[in-house]
Amino acid sequence: MKRIFIAFVITACSCGLVLAGENLATNPSFEEPENGVGQIPDTWSFFTSKMNTMGLSDEAARTGVQSLKMTAQKAPDQYQGVHIILPVAESETYSFSAHLISNRDDRIGGTAHGMLVIEWKLDDGTEVSRTISDIWEARSLSRLRWEQIAIKKIDVPPGAVEAIFGIHISDGPKGGKGSIFVDDVVIERH
Ligand SMILES: [Ca+2]
Secondary structure (H helix, E strand, O other), X not given: OHHHHHHHHHHHHHOOOOOOOOOOOOOOOOOOOOOOEOOOOOOOEEEXXXXXXXXXXXXXXOOOOOEEEEEOOOOOOOEEEEEEEEEOOOOOEEEEEEEXXXXXXXXXXXXXXXXXXXXXXXXXXXXXXXXXXXOEEHHHOOOOOOEEEEEEEEEOOOOOOXXXXXXXXXXXXXXXXXXXXXXXXXXXXX
């Protein structure tokens, strides 16, 4: 009986079924690649308006030994971030969260701010809509404790078949300075 049960579990996982509460974010703690300081985390893609000033760091970690360090570009109106893309379907509901902390040695400042964003896409790549978390601002982000930022239980909009889950940082109208660390991303399907 035990053997049959194990076989069932393996089958269920191999065909892509997702159990409730499973974290769909790949490389969620930014531990891959190992010894990856300065690199873009495995399975994540980056985007930027100008410079790429993001990369893995071992200066801070909420779990494991690495996090994603996101540094302001020090110029007005610049933005950048990382994202992963997942297939979605109508009738599904998603939550998306991450933990952030300001770099105590190079505190985030200026007009820097950021947010989590889910971009919902149609089959032809057209954006249906986007869901944005509360915005964190440099002046209020702690350098002493990790804070969670989250989008909670959002229904997939009609027609969407793909979602881009992004962690964004913007320099704001006067430019930003300093850096933050991001760790422990969770994407859940409810
Ligand atoms: Ca980590």
